[in-house]
Amino acid sequence: MKGLLRRTIGVAMGTLIAVAGVAGTAWAEGEKIILVSHAPDSDSWWNTIKNGLALAGDQVGAEVEYRNPPTGDIADMARIIEQSAASNPDGIITTLADPDVLSGPIQNAVAKGIPVIIINSGTPEQAAEVGALMYIGQPEYDAGLAAGQRAKRDGIGSFLCVNHVVSNPVVGERCRGFADGLGVELGSSMIDSGQDPAEIKNKVKAYLSANPDTQAVLTLGPTSADPTIEALKENGMAGDLYFGTFDLGTEIVKGIKDGTIQWGIDQQPFLQAYLPVIVLANYKRYGVLPGNNINSGPGFVTKDALAKVEEFAGEYR
Amino acid sequence: MSEATTNTADKDERIKEISRFRKAMIRPELGSICGVILVFVFFLLVARDSGMFSAEGVMNWGLVSAQFAIIAVGACLLMIAGEFDLSVGSMIGFSGIIIALMSVTYGFPMWIAILTAFAVALFVGYINGYLVIKTGLPSFIVTLAFLYILRGLTIFAAIATTNKTIIGGVRDAAEGDWLASLFGGKIFYGFFVWLADIGVIGKFVAGNRAGEPVIDGIPMLIVWAIALIIFAHILLTRTQFGNWIYASGGNAQAASYSGVPVNRVKILMFMFTAFCATVFATCQVMEFGSAAADRGLLKEFEAIISVVIGGALLTGGYGSVIGAALGALIFGVVQQGLFFANVESSLFRVFLGAILLLAVILNTYIRRIITGER
């Protein structure tokens, strides 16, 4: 037992030193910029953000870090923002997934003199309220509204919204906007699908067989879109049902190509990570700052002009 | 009686003498004490200049550790009493939503909302305990059921009443409430202003809080954590009820043959665990101003891991509140410290797993020495 104990401690110390080595290599010249997201580890969509962040960091010579709450708990995210502020970075890029929870920590970071840029979730107004330099993203309700209006022009009058993040009210705004765009009540059209692909697929199939007169389905990201594509292929509705989705991903691009999906709304997350790093680095170096918020989306991606999207889907698109 | 201990001639020659030092070292908390030292040495080496040990940095991991400690204390006593509660995380979300719904959506005074949440939590704890006792099923299964039931009810209640899963505006509703300040307030404001004035801690340089110290008091969350640790430690080690907790977990049948009210002890411990979860939830809701249906995900495991790092035996009858608190400290320092140390955050789990394994092996070894297990 004693020997085992000694060996275990040895192994543990070895691990510590190895981890310390990893830690050491992350140091580099240049500004230290931290991006704090609200996404759980399982959300693959944020990979594009990570890549955009790393690319921008390389190009301007800034040291960048990506952090997120492992389970997507916004209260944990607040702690990560507090912690980021405590490490005195040159800039923080974060989302406003829940302003009630996050505005305190963000305001404290701003009050410490750390420039903050809000990306992705939140609105330009909320960003201004917490004292951020600017907002870079796609205003969710407006994007949903635009999509709803487009669908209405295409003759749609009822829909199913597959929401895989019911806990994030900002993302839910997309459904509300879409319903308003169509001019219908949201009511029970929004389902809480959960994050598990098999569950999402079966819930969509169940909803569609219970409500056969549903004309359209709206998914809020690859997490809900990919299983929905499967569901439609399995119940034979692929291509017949009007299918729009937010965000892009490898499967979504395939779906647009083969006609299963009419359009995907690209909020171009790459820009949400790439631009703030460039802005913050130059703000720090030369004091220059764009005079307005930047809308990274919405852009409707249809069958035409898919080549670039396809080439970089899941990486930079 | 002192003759018995001083008269060496009386002693059984086969009992090995144990040195004073070794005796002092061999305690249930030893594993977690070593863990704390190891973790702090590590972070002092790799993250000393990162702000981790500045006032704000300390407050940051201190708060996270205190959060873990609050639920770990409840889980610790329950585990020593021989049971588990996997519904802790769901209970946190549930209590938070009750408070927000009552106060914000229905406009009750905050203190009524908070007391209702505690009453409901104690009732759920009672039901958990009652079912475990009456059915004789493992608490693992019964509380797993409540993990789902409470989470589902939480989401349903929030959606059905407000169409949202996050209910904000709690901070405004709590304004000036006497009970809310017990969970969301801070103490020693003046002391920290003084610290900032003499330059020990920094001040905000911009915005509406310019000139205020970056740390403006000890949050009640930490006060609650310390109070619960002290309460539970005294209860467990110094009182009759503490002896009953050990006995119920050590061997429920032997305990009840000796007249220990095992069922009552276990049900009370389930209620205490639910109470701790609600303290966690209330502090969180008051601090952040909103309740969300997905709060507290996986917290039950974080509580159990803290307790196990602290030297408690998963099968009950053995453990230490101080150990569990140190386990929570290790957990919090590692979780936040890896960010400071610039370690890729996905490695957090590797690190945590390594610490857990190390702690359990060390604790097993210590326990064998203490209890003569073979």
Place this chain on the structure above:
Amino acid sequence: MTEPLIELRDIEKHFGAVIALAGVSLSVYPGECHCLLGDNGAGKSTFIKTMAGVHKPTKGQIFMGGQEVFFNSARDAIEAGIATVYQDLAMIPLMSVTRNFWMGREPKRRVGLINVMDFDKANGVTMEEMKKMGINLREPDQAVGTLSGGERQTVAIARAVYFGAKVLILDEPTSALGVRQTSNVLATIDKVRKKGIGVVFISHNVRHAMAVGDRFTVLNRGQTLGTAKRGEIEPEALQEMMAGGQELAELEGSLGGTV
């Protein structure tokens, strides 16, 4: 002869269709060691659990000090002065000797606003009582798990005696012990008996029973086969009664009388 401490008359216990006890009678006098012998399944456990208040008899009466008593729970029996030391459940190995000794009856002391356990008294009494039974503890807070099986039985017996047991039921206290530890436990039983406590000693080992027993009652298939005084019966006869028949007698012959 003095009055018996406890007397059980024609106890019957049915579990559904199974008749576990079909009329068992037994009495225990102060300072007596009454051995209850029987093979596995003879009904010994059911009988002592009835005496200890765990089971309620289906039929029959229990008298203590000449008065009929009814036990609704183990608690009632304990309060009436009947202490039981169960074979495996006597002690909790993870807890200290003191905590085990006082389990369920912790001494209390007031500190400020709260009642705490009086550890000074608890430790002192524990060391003292254990010493009386011939065991010198290294320290009162050592875990019971570090004690030998015989020492654990002794802690349990010392505890029962200290808390004023009039009748002490010992369920197979020697069955899992080595020779030396067995003799220690038997010596402890002898000490207890001399204090005027009535001991009920359950065993299926005739030699252990003969070493300390004053009277012997043999159970077989839920019935009493009779009670004999020390010196009135030979070990071989007891052995035969326990086995309840001829087969063992024959087997004994072929094994040379060692069973």
